[in-house]
Every structure is written in structure tokens, then in C-alpha cells.
Amino acid sequence: MLVRLLYASRAVDEKTCDTVQLIMQQSRLHNPANGITGVLCHTDQVFMQVLEGGREAVNSLYAHILRDPRHKDVMLLDYEEITERRYAGWTMGQANMSKINPSILLKYSPLPVLDPHGMSGKMLLSLIDELMATASIVGRT
Known part of the structure; x- marks a missing residue:
């Protein structure tokens, strides 16, 4: 049975760039062997990640993420059984939300900033779908 999980968290320290790179490296090593795909979206303060598998x-x-000391305020935003993957092309895709056109965020949020703790899971999944459609997600299989 396949599931999709979406969560958000806040960064513990200000070295988010280093943290993101480490998360991406770990994902690319761990995820293929465990059949996990997904996307990590981030700013300097916030992480939002969707996992499938x-x-x-x-x-x-x-x-494991709940116990990870790099995160705080971890919040489950959406969890569902799925019939097919949306993000099968990425062991872990990545989107730096600081580099996204603010008008994309304004379609889904009251302000042009990523605040997943104050948004619905369904809206955030729609935002990620739009990021896919606009080729804003980078990564490799």
C-alpha cells in the first residue's frame, strides 16, 4: 500500500543551506533502497516535505524526522493512502522557496512567503504541483 505524507517544520539553526544539503544527501542514499520518493521545499527558516512510498x-x-534535532515544531499536514505516486521522478526533489516567483505563493497563501504551519495540506500539495508544472523543483532520480 502506498501513502503520501506531508509535514512542515522549522529550522533549529541558521545554517539552513548546510542542513538542506545534508538532508538531500541522506535522502539520495536512503530513499531508493526504501522505495521513498518526494520533494523538499525550504526557506531559511522553514522546511516542508512530501514523502511517498x-x-x-x-x-x-x-x-526518524520527529526525532531529528535539525527540526523543531514538526507538524503533520496531510497523510493519505494513494493509488499512484505524484513524485516518482525524484528520490528527493528540492525547491528553494526563496527563489520562487512570489506570485506563485500568492495563489495559495495570504502573503508571498512560505508559511506551511498556517496553510492547509491540500493547498500545499497544490502549490507543490504548481512548482512541478513550472519546473521549479530540481533533483534527480
Whole structure:
């Protein structure tokens, strides 16, 4: 059974660039062997990540994320059983939201800043879909 999980968190320190690079490296090593795909969106203060894969693998990874000292204020925003993956092309895609056209964020948010803790999971998944459509997500399989 496939599931999709979306969560948000806040960065613990200000070295977000280093943290993002480490998360991406770990994802590319860990995810293929565990059948996990997804996208990490971030700013200097906020992480938002969608994970797809088998229920056990995704739940196990999320439990690890909850204990990860690089995150705080981890909030589950959406969790659902799915019939197919949306992000099958990425072991972990990446979008730096600081470099996104603010008008894209304004379609889904009251302000042109990423605040996933104050947005619905469905709206955030729509935002990620738009980022895919505008080729704003980078990464590799």
C-alpha cells in the first residue's frame, strides 16, 4: 500500500543551506533502497516535505524526522493512502522557496512567503504541483 505524507517544520539553526544539503544527501542514499520518493521545499527558516512510498517505510522515516534535532515544531499536514505516486521522478526533489516567483505563493497563501504551519495540506500539495508544472523543483532520480 502506498501513502503520501506531508509535514512542515522549522529550522533549529541558521545554517539552513548546510542542513538542506545534508538532508538531500541522506535522502539520495536512503530513499531508493526504501522505495521513498518526494520533494523538499525550504526557506531559511522553514522546511516542508512530501514523502511517498510504502506505509511502513514512510511512517518509519517520519518517526526518524520527529526525532531529528535539525527540526523543531514538526507538524503533520496531510497523510493519505494513494493509488499512484505524484513524485516518482525524484528520490528527493528540492525547491528553494526563496527563489520562487512570489506570485506563485500568492495563489495559495495570504502573503508571498512560505508559511506551511498556517496553510492547509491540500493547498500545499497544490502549490507543490504548481512548482512541478513550472519546473521549479530540481533533483534527480
